[in-house]
Amino acid sequence: MQKLLEVRNLTKIFTLGSFVARAKIVAVEKVSFSIAPGEIFTIAGESGCGKTTTARIILGFEYPTWGEVLYRGQNLQYLGNRRTWFKEVQAVFQNPFETFNPLKKVENYFFATVYNYGLAKTRAQAQELIEDKLKAVGLAFAEIEGKYPGELSGGQLQRASIARSLLTNPSLLVADEPVSMVDASLRMSIVNLFRKLRDALGVSIIYITHDLATAYYISDRIAIMLRGNIVEMGTPEILVQPRHPYTRILLHSVPKPDPEAKDDAPVQILEEQEEYLLEGCKFAGRCPEALAICKHRPPQEKVYSDGTMVRCHRYS
Numbered sequence: 001m002q003k004l005l006e007v008r009n010l011t012k013i014f015t016l017g018s019f020v021a022r023a024k025i026v027a028v029e030k031v032s033f034s035i036a037p038g039e040i041f042t043i044a045g046e047s048g049c050g051k052t053t054t055a056r057i058i059l060g061f062e063y064p065t066w067g068e069v070l071y072r073g074q075n076l077q078y079l080g081n082r083r084t085w086f087k088e089v090q091a092v093f094q095n096p097f098e099t100f101n102p103l104k105k106v107e108n109y110f111f112a113t114v115y116n117y118g119l120a121k122t123r124a125q126a127q128e129l130i131e132d133k134l135k136a137v138g139l140a141f142a143e144i145e146g147k148y149p150g151e152l153s154g155g156q157l158q159r160a161s162i163a164r165s166l167l168t169n170p171s172l173l174v175a176d177e178p179v180s181m182v183d184a185s186l187r188m189s190i191v192n193l194f195r196k197l198r199d200a201l202g203v204s205i206i207y208i209t210h211d212l213a214t215a216y217y218i219s220d221r222i223a224i225m226l227r228g229n230i231v232e233m234g235t236p237e238i239l240v241q242p243r244h245p246y247t248r249i250l251l252h253s254v255p256k257p258d259p260e261a262k263d264d265a266p267v268q269i270l271e272e273q274e275e276y277l278l279e280g281c282k283f284a285g286r287c288p289e290a291l292a293i294c295k296h297r298p299p300q301e302k303v304y305s306d307g308t309m310v311r312c313h314r315y316s
Contacts (some may be wrong), residue, residue, distance in 0.1 A: 003070075004072065005035045005071040006033075006034050007032055007054075007058070009030050010031040010067035011026070011028055011029050012028040012062060013026050013065045015040070025087050028064075035172070036204070038203070039198075039204050039220045039221065040086060040205045040221075041205070042207045044223070044224050045210065045224055046250070049227060050178075050229075051210075059091055068167050074161040081100045088168075090168065090170040090174070091165065091173070091174045092175040093210055096149070096181065097149055104260075105147065105162055106147055106157075113131060119168070133163040137166075139159050145261075154181060154182045155186035155189070158181075162178075169201075176208045196219060221253045222235070222238060227282040230311070232310045233309045243312065245288065246287070246288045279295070280298055301316065
């Protein structure tokens with residue numbers, strides 16, 4: 001598989017507290033994956049699992065403690081010109097109302113991006129480019145012209161945020177929970193927009209979410225994260241036939257649309273048993289299928305012929 005982006009053994013440790021009493025938090029631990037051109041790769045998991053930290057390292061907002069991120073084979077830590085990187089890779093954040101200054105007109109962000117990257121020489125050329133990118137997300141320049149962020153709906157503003165990120169013709173979009181702050185009726189329109197951008201423009205997308213329904217719908221491949229580790233990774237079929245106990249419990253936690261429906265075999269999750277003190281699997285303290293070895297030895301990866309990876313002692 002041709003690799004646009006490759007993450008190798010990515011680890012990020014945060015140190016908190018004073019010099020006398022310091023605490024270390026392992027936010028991301030030995031995470032590895034790659035993304036092909038024109039692929040939507042989803043990182044899913046519960047809050048605090050390391051999804052956003054991984055995204056921030058890829059975007060260059062955080063530096064890894066260990067490991068490396070390669071873009072087209074080049075290590076990002078040794079890039080001489082970060083400007084080129086930010087032109088190739090753009091971000092879409094969770095809350096569009098925090099992306100835009102409420103006292104600044106939305107159109108100003110577009111013109112500033114065009115001029116900063118030298119994408120147009122005149123205002124007419126800049127407006128033509130902006131109009132083209134807004135059209136790609138279902139908006140028109142007239143809808144944002146002269147308006148402040150508070151005068152647009154959440155859906156309009158998120159679409160505007162995506163359009164601004166497309167101005168530089170990036171190869172990769174990093175979308176961190178991009179639909180969690182918009183109405184349910186607008187979520188699918190934005191998710192469909194990402195699929196359209198992949199198909200029409202060949203843009204690769206890292207889609208970060210805790211919403212397994214949209215993850216299954218949009219993704220080419222999915223990685224399930226648990227406390228800094230990827231525990232299962234593969235095609236969306238891992239959400240249909242999950243191997244890892246944590247993935248099964250995540251799926252079980254999704255509310256059923258039919259209140260009368262009952263699960264045939266409800267999943268029993270154990271009360272947490274000092275997971276942070278365990279030397280083995282980070283899920284062993286809650287896992288209903290834990291073996292004796294799980295608490296003492298970290299599980300190894302098991303990769304199947306279809307490319308699915310699972311990190312669990314029951315398979316490795």
